[in-house]
Structure formats: C-alpha cells, structure tokens
Amino acid sequence: MSALLEVRGLRTVFPGESGPVPVVDDIAFDLDRSEVLALVGESGSGKSMTALSILRLVPKPGRVDAGAVALEGENLLDLPVTAMRRIRGRRISMIFQEPMTCLNPVLPVGAQVVEAIQLHEAISTVDARARTRDLFAEVGIPDPEARLDAYPHQLSGGLKQRVMIAMALSTRPEILIADEPTTALDVTVQAQILALLRDLQRERRMAILLITHDLGTVNELADRVAVMYAGRLVEVAERRALLSEPLHPYTRGLLRSMPALARPGERLPEIPGVVPPPDQWPSGCRFSTRCAERFEPCADRVPSETEPAPGRRVWCHDVERRLDGGAGK
C-alpha cells in the first residue's frame, strides 16, 4: 500500500536578483499512517517552507514551482482552491511555534474552537461546545468547562499551546503538521507538551510531520527523521540510526556540536562558517563550503541519492564513494 502522504520532487522558489531561488529544492519523502516524521534543520534550511508548500500556504512572492504532494494518491497541488481549503481544515491540521499569533485576543478560546469546528461541519453550537470541552479535557487543560470562556491573555503559554492543539484536533485530522510546537515554551512545559503529543498520536493513530531544529525533540517524538540543509534533503533515516550513527557530514557535525554531548571544558567540535544565503549556494552539494570531507566533485556536482541501508537515504559524494569502494570497485 502506498504512503498516506507522498512528496515528490517538491520545489519552491522565491524571486531573486538573478532569477528564481529554490529555497525548497527536489524534496521527496513519504509519511505513513500514524507515523511521526521529523523534518530537521537550522534556520534557512527550508523545513518550514516545505510544510507550507505541502499545505499550499507559501507566502507571496514565493511559489511551488515543481513536484507533487499526493494525499492518498490525490495531488494536492492540482486541487481547486476550495477543495484544498477543505483538506487543510479536515484532513491536515497545523500548529505553530507561537500560539499567541494564531489566537484572536478578543474572543474566548472556547468560542474560537467552536468556530473552527462549525467551519467544517454542520453541527449545533451546543454540540460543538460540548466537543470543545471534551477536547480541552483530552489535551490536559485543567477545569476545561471554565477555560472555555477564558481569553487568550488569561492563559499561560503552555495552556495556549494546548488550546491550539485542541483546535487542530477538532476536525479529527489524519495528519498534524507541528512547526516547532515546543520551541517557545519553558523546558518543564515543553516536556509536558511533548508527552501530550506522543499520547495523542498513539491514541488517535494520527500521522505527525514534526518541523524542528531540536534533536532532543526529534528523539522524544519521531519515528523517522529527514535532515535538511539549504533547501535540500541530506539524509533520511530511522530515528535510532540517525542519532546513533549519522552518515552525512552535516548530520554528524550537528550532533557533535551539541553542548549536551560535550565534556565540560573541552572545545565543542564546530561546523566552520555559516550557511550561505540562497543566492550564493554552490552549484554542487550545498554543504560543500563547510564540509570537512569535501573532495573534487562536491562543489560542482549535486550528489545523487544513495541507499546505504534499507530505508536509509543519503545525499553525499563521500558516502557514495565509500559505498562504491565497499562494493569492490
């Protein structure tokens, strides 16, 4: 059976001084039913833009330029606007880093969820309100009945994020896209929200596309991980394989540079330099300007996809060279 969501050759461009700049370039991955796939990268990697491209919410003047996004075989990029709007509400929901920007400050939070439900379903306000109360209870909001009438500013950051999650779940989506869902939260609250997302995902057998820069969040929540750098995928692997044995030099560098793994007092192994701006990306491997393993083809030739192990994909000339060497060439 095919995957729930299949992304193929996705490319999103923004106009630049010398032609369109592909900030999302040739992205391909599957999201299975009730799977958590993490899209990981630093700022400018294109991870959030990939999510927005899937939902056809790329801000102007950007646009999806090529590729396909198939939800159970149906290409979302070909759908009429009204049909796409229905998909966004019902089958794919999204939560963001900053819940405050998504809540209306002058409406009680309960009424906002009721409104979201009624937008997609012919249901009485009484019934929608009852469902909202049940959702509030399900996402761990204490005293849910009373909180229906609270205004956003009366709730803490953690409670607001729970309201956003309740709203996202209100139409029983098959896919939840969670863009940095815990980044703005304090660490003790972050742990609570991660546990909540894990429980909800299991109970509802919902697929999650998790967008994050944080490998700790990845480890807590993800089944599989796709690492992005400068608009492209560099490595896709099962969570354990990626964290214990990263293959791409960028993934390796990222893990090594985390202070959590370093011994106090020792220098952190750095990835030198910075991500170049999109109009200065090298024509070959985009990580080649910072890569310690760089050799002759890296700067000029885009690395092709290799599969060093089943279910594992890496885009790296050095990995490819080693694989070829291992095959006795």
Next chain:
Amino acid sequence: MRTDTGRHPSDEASLLRVEGLQTWFPIRRGLMRRTTGWVQAATDISFEIAPGRTLALVGESGCGKTTVGRSILRLEAPQKGRVFFEGKDLMTLSRAEMRAARQRIQIIFQDPMASLDPRMRVRDQIAEGMKSFGIGANDRERDARVAELLERVQLDPDTMERYPHEFSGGQRQRICIARALAVEPRMIVCDESVSALDVSIQAQILNLLRDLQQDLGLSYLFITHDLSVVRYLAHEVAVMYLGEIVEEGPTRRIFESPAHPYTKGLLAAIPSIDPDHRGAAPPVLGDVPSPSDPPPGCHFHTRCPFVMDRCRKQAPPLFEIEGGRSRCFLSESPA
C-alpha cells in the same frame, strides 16, 4: 601579585559578590497610578563569582534571572542588597562612578541586532566605548585595536567598514563580543547570548567565549534557560524559581546529584538525544505561577512532587548542603 590596593583581602577571592539583592517592580493601577502590588522579580539574591570563573544563573521565563543581571549593572533599581565588584559596593556609587565601573563589567544580550546601532559602521560601534573610557590615544591607534578585536572574535578586520545588517546573526554576536572586549572588562554578563543561535553557530560562539576566558581571565555571569549550555560552560550554577535562588553549587554536583525538587525536575525535562532514552514522563506538572502573586510558603509547592504540609505555610531558607545550598525542607540536615 597585586598588593597595591586598599581592598579587603577576601575581596580578591571574589570579583563579584552579591548580597541580599532585591528588585521588585511596582504594579500601578488607576488614574492616580497607585501601587497595588509588586512583581517580585528578585528576592534575597546572594552569590559570588571569582576571577576567571563562570556562574550560570538558570531558570525558566519569569524566574527573575534577567532582572538580577540588570540590577547588578544598575540598569534596574534594586530596593535592597549590596553588589561588591572589585571590592566596591556598586549600589553606593554616584552616576559618574557607576559609568566608570561599567567599563569593568560589560553585558551582551540575546538579540545583537537590538543592541547594535544599524546606522553606525562596525568600527565606530567598537571604538565608541574605547573613546569614552580614554582607551587609545588617537583614531589610528583605536582602528588598529578594532582590527585586533575583530580578529580576536574571528571576523575579517576588513569588515569594520560595514554596517550591522550586512552580517549574519552569529557574526553580529561576535561584533557585540568585540565591542564588550574593547573596553577591557574583567567580567561580562551574558544574557541569553547564545539562545537565539542555530546549534552549529552556537557551538562557535561558546568556543569563542571559552577561549576568551582562558586567554584574558574573564569572569562570566551567564544568564540562560538552556541547561545543556550551562553544563558545558559554567563552573558554578545558581537555579532560580519565581524570584529566588532555590539551589546553587558547582556545576558537576548540580547535574550529578541535584538536591532541590525543582532542579531535579528541570534536569529531567531536558529532551535527551540518547536514542535509548525517550518517553520519560514529564517530571514537573503545571505552569509557573505569576511572580506578582507567588504561592505562600515554598514558591514551588504548587508543582512539587514531594510537597509536605509545612511547605504550604512556611518559606524554606537556603540550607547549607554538601556542595552548595538548597532552599528545600528536605535539604535540612537533622539537628
């Protein structure tokens, strides 16, 4: 060996010594702007930092860590307490004296763009402090020093002619560090200075701060919510919760055997990147209460898994424990 000053001998041991610092902010309401309450941002804060050492002030949002940093520099006005720096109580200094003291304690913030002037060339921003503290005889000398400082923070000296917007976030933070170093401080207050940076850039800045400490003997007051950075960088840690220090001690002791239930919860809440370690239950439930209305007794009792009856009524003092202090009745040694 320096023996020329009139300092008290014990002051040499600590570069900075904070005693009983309190900074509360009035909540004013109504037409007459009457004070109707207080945000208890920082209460009874005491700690010391020795030359060449790093103390991390750790806690979640609203714990008061930033207020403490700003109060030390008198960017806020504390109601109580003393702040000895190089033996002098900063709280008693005149405005002019305080300005002079700021040459010795610098501060760098989370958002370098907000603290750099967008219309000024990098050279002038770095040289500005040098001029006002009389460092460098003329522009040529100062330019040479700016070039040196830029090299020190691993930026191309030729970039001194550029403006802040021409740099990336990590590079701007390097400029802020160069500007702080320009006036030859003995201590830098780093307020969430690496928190907004990507992991790969954060590692570069942490290494830079570490090198500078080794080469120049700088002390850092490192204010952050990020415990993995603390573990890597700090010699000592003070954990804050709702305006108070709840635990302090050497970094290793704090991380290996935390005494206070809040510290334990905070450490257990860090998402692990060990693939064999996942799915632990959230260690601390609920949200941080408001600092304008902290719970009576122990401020942490509303979220504490070990709460006892007396915690709800009685505020625990900081008890001396092995390797530091802890503000919890469970840390009280039997009489």
